[in-house]
Amino acid sequence: xxxxxxEADAKGRMIEIPIEFAAFASKHLKIKLSIEEAADSTSIKPxxxxxxxxxxxxxxxxxxxxxxxR
Numbered sequence: 001x002x003x004x005x006x007e008a009d010a011k012g013r014m015i016e017i018p019i020e021f022a023a024f025a026s027k028h029l030k031i032k033l034s035i036e037e038a039a040d041s042t043s044i045k046p047x048x049x050x051x052x053x054x055x056x057x058x059x060x061x062x063x064x065x066x067x068x069x070r
Contacts, residue, residue, distance in 0.1 A: 004024075008015050017025050 004021055006018050006021065008018070
């Protein structure tokens with residue numbers, strides 16, 4: 001495995017590979033990114049996880065024959 005390091009500016013979702021690494025342009029690459037800037041307030045926030053769910057089933061009518069027929 002060959003490892004190279006370079007800096008680039010992202011343009012939308014694209015990162016341009018510098019000309020000195022043109023041989024890598026048509027290869028399968030493993031990419032690691034690091035960002036030196038402080039994260040701004042518009043960054044993606046992690047999704048909240050659901051830890052518990054309560055459903056009132058007291059008025060639920062279950063018919064086993066009807067459920068098995070489906």
